[in-house]
Amino acid sequence: MDIRPPQQRLSRPRIVDEAIALLRDEGLENVTLRRLAARLKVEAPSLYKHIRGKDELLGLVTVRLFSNQLDEIGPCATWQEWLRQLGRVLWSTQTRIPDSGSLVATTAFTPDQIETMSDLAAAPLLAFGIAPIDARHMHLSAQAIILGFSALIEGPGTEAFTAEVRIEPLVAESIDALVRGWEAKLAP
Numbered sequence: 001m002d003i004r005p006p007q008q009r010l011s012r013p014r015i016v017d018e019a020i021a022l023l024r025d026e027g028l029e030n031v032t033l034r035r036l037a038a039r040l041k042v043e044a045p046s047l048y049k050h051i052r053g054k055d056e057l058l059g060l061v062t063v064r065l066f067s068n069q070l071d072e073i074g075p076c077a078t079w080q081e082w083l084r085q086l087g088r089v090l091w092s093t094q095t096r097i098p099d100s101g102s103l104v105a106t107t108a109f110t111p112d113q114i115e116t117m118s119d120l121a122a123a124p125l126l127a128f129g130i131a132p133i134d135a136r137h138m139h140l141s142a143q144a145i146i147l148g149f150s151a152l153i154e155g156p157g158t159e160a161f162t163a164e165v166r167i168e169p170l171v172a173e174s175i176d177a178l179v180r181g182w183e184a185k186l187a188p
Contacts, residue, residue: 009046010040010042010049010050012050012051012060013125014040014052015040015050015057015063015142016045016047016057016060016061017038017046018036018039019036019057019058019060019061020064020097021032022036022037022039023061023098023100023103024034024097024098024156025097025100028099028102028103028106029099030059031054031057031061032054032114033053033054033057035167036057037039039072051080054167055107056061056110058103058107058108059107059108059109059110059113059136060106060113061075061103061106062103062107062109062117063113063116063117064120065093065097065103066117066120067120068116068123069086069089069090069093070086070120070124071087072089072126073085073086073089076124078123078128078139079128079130079138080179080182080183081141081187082124082177083125083138083175083178083179083182084175084179086118086139086142087142087145087172087174087175087178088145088172088175089141090142090143090146091146091149091171094146094149094150094153095153097155099154100150101146101147101150101151101153101154102154104143104147104150105147105151105183107152118136118139118140120141121136121161122135122136122139125138125139130182130186132177134185134186135181138152141178141182142175142178145171145174145175145178146171149167149171149174152167153167161167
C-alpha cells in the first residue's frame with residue numbers, strides 16, 4: 001500500500017503535469033523519462049506503470065496542452081470569433097512554452113489522441129452549426145498556420161526572420177484571412 005500523501009503519489013495526471021513543467025522549463029530536447037523521473041523523485045522504470053514510453057507521454061502532454069488551450073477560449077458569439085480566438089490562444093502557447101510547435105510537429109499521436117483533440121476542437125464549431133468535416137478542417141487549418149509560424153520562430157533563422165517581420169500582426173492577419181476564406185467557402 002502506498003502511504004505517501006495523495007499529492008505525492010505517482011499517477012498519469014501527475015506525470016503529465018510534471019512533463020509539461022519540464023517542457024516549459026527546459027525545452028523538448030530535455031523531456032526525457034530519466035529527467036522526468038528525477039523531477040518526480042522516482043526511478044524511471046516506475047513511470048512505465050502509468051505510461052508505455054516517451055511517445056505516449058508526448059502525446060498525453062500535447063492532448064493536455066491542447067485541451068487547456070481550448071479552455072482558455074471561453075464563450076464566443078460566432079464561429080468566426082471562436083476561430084480567431086483559437087489562433088490567438090495557440091499562438092500564445094507557442095510563445096510561452098518553448099518547443100511546443102516542435103512537440104506537435106514531431107509527436108507520433110495514437111489514433112485515439114488524434115480523435116480526442118479533433119473532437120475537442122470541433123465541438124464548439126458544431127454548436128454554431130458548422131458541418132463536422134468543415135469543423136475539423138477549420139481547426140486543422142488554424143493549427144497549420146500557427147505551426148508554420150512556430151517553425152519560423154523555433155528554427156535556426158529565428159533572429160533574422162524576426163528582425164525583418166513583425167510576427168504578432170502577421171499571425172493575426174493570417175488568422176483573419178483564414179476566417180475570411182471560411183466565410184467565403186460557407187457562404188450560400
